[in-house]
Amino acid sequence: MLKYLFGFLFFLISLNVTAQSAASPKIKVLLVGSIHFTPSTQDAYQNKVVDVRDKERQKQLDQMLTQLSQFLPNQICIEVPTKGQSKVDSEYHQYLKGQFKPGTDEVDQIAYPLAKRLKLPTLTCVNYRGSFDLEPVNAYAKANGQTAILEALDQFASRTMTGVVDVQEKQSITDLYRFINSKEELRxxxxxxxxxxxxxxQGSNYPGTDLVANWYSTNLHIYTNILRAIRPGDRAIMVLFGYGHIPILKHLFESNTQFEVVDVSDVLKK
Structure with a gap:
């Protein structure tokens, strides 16, 4: 008897969850992977500096912002640690008054002007800085005859970054963002x-796997920070992050039935 009762209760709960999902529209998520306009010294493979002071680049940025604004996000989540929220609030409010000189990074050049266009009250800091130490991986490979793997990784990553730099130098910023957010480049x-x-x-040693696990953990924390930031009434959010984060974040949001992931190419059109 108890078995049937529990089964019936589970059936009712399932119906309720299904009804709620049907009644509540999915929140649209636009995951915009970005290069760093001023490359980080911590990145092993770097694009070239984007001269955002150049008039042509400013024109290209303006064109991309016009397309991004049509997505109409309720929030823009940025790659700044959550503890930096008060600083960003202060800077953005000064920016709105014309009292803040924007820097050359993608937050100042994309997120701030886009939020201003959309009349958003602020931006949302969601970054989480986890552990990511390559040294134990390199040391183990060198001590255990696995340097060929490191060399193959270096060649692959270098070729990939060469492709990014080529697009960066020859095409517009919108073309660049469409390129780095393509399925093939994210893969x-x-x-x-x-x-x-x-x-x-080898054997019971997993230095490379542990490194990847830490990378996944970092992105899981970022994902959780985004979830925590969502407010009742939010229908669309945009996430602006280094594009290395996007494959994992995309997988996480695609597996959450409350969200609809919008492809960058559907917003940044040719």
Missing amino acids: KNASIYTEFATRIG
């Missing part, structure tokens, strides 16, 4: 971890 970025790093280690 290449993810494969650096899944195809190469995980192969470093």
Whole structure:
């Protein structure tokens, strides 16, 4: 009797969840992977500096912002640690008054002006800085005859970045963002971890896998920070992050039935 009762209760709960999902429209998520306009010294493979002071580049940025604004996000989530929210609030409010001189990074050049266009009260800081130490992986590979894997990884990553730089130098900023957010480029970025790093280690030693696990953990925390930031009434959010984060974040949001992931190419059109 109890078995049938529990089964009936589970059936009712399932019906309720299904009804709620049907009644509540999915929140649209636009995951915009970005290069760093001023490359980080911590990145092993870097694009070239984007001269955002150049008039042509400013024109290109303006054109991209016009397309992004049509997505109409209720929030713009940025790659700044959550503890930096008060600083960003202060800077953005000064920016709205014309009292803040924007820097050359993608937050100042994309997120701030886009939020201003959309009349958003602020931006949302969601970054989480987890552990990511390559040294144990390199040391293990060198000590255990696995340097060929490191060399293959280096060649693959270098070729991938060469492709990015080529587009950066020859095409517009919108073309660049459409390129780095393409399915193929995101797959290449993810494969650096899944195809190469995980192969470093033998027997009971998993230095490469541990490194990848830490990378996944970092992105899981970022994902959770985004979920925590969502407010009742939000119908669309945009996430602006280094494009290395996007493959994992995309997988996480696609597996959550409350969200609809919008492809960058559907917003940044030719």
